[in-house]
Amino acid sequence: xxxxxxxxxxxxxxxxxxxxxxxxxxxxxxxxxxxxxxxxxxxxxxxxxxxxxxxxxxxxxxxxxxxxxxxxxxxxxxxxxxxxxxxxxxxxxxxxxxxxxxxxxxxxxxxxxxxxxxxxxxxxxxxxxxxxxxxxxxxxxxxxxxxxxxxxxxxxxx
Amino acid sequence: xxxxxxxxxxxxxxxxxxxxxxxxxxxxxxxxxxxxxxxxxxxxxxxxxxxxxxxxxxxxxxxxxxxxxxxxxxxxxxxxxxxxxxxxxxxxxxxxxxxxxxxxxxxxxxxxxxxxxxxxxxxxxxxxxxxxxxxxxxxxxxxxxxxxxxxxxxxxxx
Amino acid sequence: xxxxxxxxxxxxxxxxxxxxxxxxxxxxxxxxxxxxxxxxxxxxxxxxxxxxxxxxxxxxxxxxxxxxxxxxxxxxxxxxxxxxxxxxxxxxxxxxxxxxxxxxxxxxxxxxxxxxxxxxxxxxxxxxxxxxxxxxxxxxxxxxxxxxxxxxxxxxxx
Numbered sequence: 001x002x003x004x005x006x007x008x009x010x011x012x013x014x015x016x017x018x019x020x021x022x023x024x025x026x027x028x029x030x031x032x033x034x035x036x037x038x039x040x041x042x043x044x045x046x047x048x049x050x051x052x053x054x055x056x057x058x059x060x061x062x063x064x065x066x067x068x069x070x071x072x073x074x075x076x077x078x079x080x081x082x083x084x085x086x087x088x089x090x091x092x093x094x095x096x097x098x099x100x101x102x103x104x105x106x107x108x109x110x111x112x113x114x115x116x117x118x119x120x121x122x123x124x125x126x127x128x129x130x131x132x133x134x135x136x137x138x139x140x141x142x143x144x145x146x147x148x149x150x151x152x153x154x155x156x157x158x
Numbered sequence: 159x160x161x162x163x164x165x166x167x168x169x170x171x172x173x174x175x176x177x178x179x180x181x182x183x184x185x186x187x188x189x190x191x192x193x194x195x196x197x198x199x200x201x202x203x204x205x206x207x208x209x210x211x212x213x214x215x216x217x218x219x220x221x222x223x224x225x226x227x228x229x230x231x232x233x234x235x236x237x238x239x240x241x242x243x244x245x246x247x248x249x250x251x252x253x254x255x256x257x258x259x260x261x262x263x264x265x266x267x268x269x270x271x272x273x274x275x276x277x278x279x280x281x282x283x284x285x286x287x288x289x290x291x292x293x294x295x296x297x298x299x300x301x302x303x304x305x306x307x308x309x310x311x312x313x314x315x316x
Numbered sequence: 317x318x319x320x321x322x323x324x325x326x327x328x329x330x331x332x333x334x335x336x337x338x339x340x341x342x343x344x345x346x347x348x349x350x351x352x353x354x355x356x357x358x359x360x361x362x363x364x365x366x367x368x369x370x371x372x373x374x375x376x377x378x379x380x381x382x383x384x385x386x387x388x389x390x391x392x393x394x395x396x397x398x399x400x401x402x403x404x405x406x407x408x409x410x411x412x413x414x415x416x417x418x419x420x421x422x423x424x425x426x427x428x429x430x431x432x433x434x435x436x437x438x439x440x441x442x443x444x445x446x447x448x449x450x451x452x453x454x455x456x457x458x459x460x461x462x463x464x465x466x467x468x469x470x471x472x473x474x
Contacts, residue, residue: 023423024430025445029407031466032349033190036408039446052417054294091187092194094304096448100417101210101258104298107181114182129183130197130304132254133294136370136449140420146410146446150189191348212452249345250352252462259368259416262456265339272340287341288355288462290412291452308347 001087001121003074008120013071018079027076034091035080035149040072041141050140053133054103057142063112065142066095070113073147074120082157089150090117090127096144099133106131113145159245159279161232166278171229176237185234192249193238193307198230199299208298211291212261215300221270223300224253228271231305232278240315247308248275248285254302257291264289271303317403317437319390324436329387334395343392350407351396351465356388357457366456369449370419373458379428381458382411386429389463390436398473405466406433406443412460415449422447429461 008014021027021038028037042049042065049065051057057065077087095110097103110131117125137144166172179185179196186195200207200223207223209215215223235245253268255261268289275283295302324330337343337354344353358365358381365381367373373381393403411426413419426447433441453460 023427023445024434024442025409026442027444029405029442029444031405031407036444036464038444039448089187089189091189093183094446096446099294101293101451103294104296106294107296111181118182126182126184126187128185128187128194128196128304129181130252130254130302131296132197132292132302133296134448135259135293135417135451136415136419136422138420138423138447138449144446144448146444148194247345247347249347251341257452259451261452262454264452265454269339276340284340284342284345286343286345286352286354286462287339288410288412288460289454290355290450290460291454293417293451306352 001084001124003084003120015078016075018076019072028080030080033150033153035077035151037073037076037147039144039146040069041138042068042143043139043141049142051142052098052100053109053142054100059105059108062097062109062142066110066112067116069143069145070116073145077149081151085157086151086155087149088152090125091148091150093127093129094146095131096134096137098137098142103133106133109143159242159282161242161278173236174233176234177230186238188238191308191311193235193309195231195234195305197302197304198227199296200226200301201297201299207300209300210256210258211267211300212258217263217266220255220267220300224268224270225274227301227303228274231303235307239309243315244309244313245307246310248283249306249308251285251287252304253289254292254295256295256300261291264291267301317400317440319400319436331394332391334392335388344396346396349466349469351393351467353389353392353463355460355462356385357454358384358459359455359457365458367458368414368416369425369458370416375421375424378413378425378458382426382428383432385459385461386432389461393465397467401473402467402471403465404468406441407464407466409443409445410462411447412450412453413447414453414458419449422449
């Protein structure tokens with residue numbers, strides 16, 4: 001796929017180096033034509049990406065948190081593939097929204113992730129998705145997202 | 159696999175057209191010999207499929223909600239494959255039960271999904287499964303289920 | 317991979333026969349070069365593996381619960397493969413931590429699982445991982461973990 005750099009600029013988003021894992025796990029595993037990505041969280045130095053939907057995070061802030069988690073995952077994919085030329089399909093996006101028991105707009109929050117993927121890569125970035133509400137997330141972040149993507153190993157850049 | 163139509167009838171269940179996605183995601187992605195299905199929710203016009211286990215939804219209602227989520231996912235599979243002849247294995251069923259902190263019968267609730275699959279398709283529909291309790295789900299539904307299934311692309315109907 | 321038996325001994329851990337499923341699902345499904353494992357829970361006859369992090373389970377106890385869930389999953393893998401010689405990669409480890417809304421150390425708890433895998437099998441057991449907090453789990457256990465592993469079917473023992 002081709003990432004549309006202009007969309008990044010318009011949104012004031014920037015790709016950054018892949019985050020380092022903090023335990024005995026790694027940010028992604030390649031198996032055959034797939035990358036399985038660890039859960040990525042919305043940590044970007046911006047306080048609004050912490051907290052609970054339905055309490056101290058608005059839906060709009062939650063959407064930005066979901067976008068931040070995707071940027072975090074794209075950094076990992078870019079690091080693993082040397083770019084996005086070898087990215088063929090976004091197979092699955094599983095989103096976990098830190099929220100209160102009465103919050104029911106998990107899908108709207110995760111649209112901040114899904115919409116960004118399609119804006120950046122075009123309609124072929126459409127993906128299967130799950131959106132659930134969870135009682136808490138690591139470090140108190142608002143959103144965590146894991147992904148499975150299909151790659152073309154022959155198109156990987158060095 | 160062959161779906162046993164008589165079981166559907168006996169249970170008063172009906173297959174319906176695949177639901178439309180409501181965002182930048184799609185109901186399923188095919189990759190190689192697999193379909194990855196988005197999280198399907200127990201929305202069927204029946205109020206008893208909303209709410210929380212341990213509070214306003216009984217275990218029996220939760221089992222019907224789990225069955226409704228499976229019917230919803232089967233609609234997607236049927237739409238993608240043109241029937242069930244190309245369905246080879248139910249690889250994974252991941253179930254999320256909307257519940258209170260002290261509810262611990264998630265497995266019983268999800269049996270409403272697992273049992274239905276085996277009743278409809280026979281023992282070869284046995285699958286791996288996860289059952290967890292979540293603080294909230296989209297629209298306030300009682301159950302959400304995503305799936306991975308193995309298919310035989312050569313057996314797909316037009 | 318080779319399981320280091322000495323590490324098991326040092327830790328006082330023991331492999332046991334694969335647990336039986338309690339519904340229409342099975343403990344794992346093989347598809348191609350993969351095993352998809354059902355969610356395994358931290359049930360071992362030890363009460364400290366029940367309960368909620370942030371309330372009645374300490375982080376250290378949670379780490380032991382995560383290790384117990386991994387031992388439970390390794391029993392399933394051993395049963396399916398006839399040993400660990402055909403185990404090639406730990407692709408994904410998805411961990412669900414039963415916790416209170418203000419508990420944010422899910423990653424630390426799951427390190428009890430990730431670290432054990434690397435101690436038992438060496439660095440090639442590094443894996444992708446998700447860690448989320450959930451409001452409740454089946455039977456009230458502290459930790460549930462599902463996994464996807466890559467296998468070499470030709471190396472399977474009878």
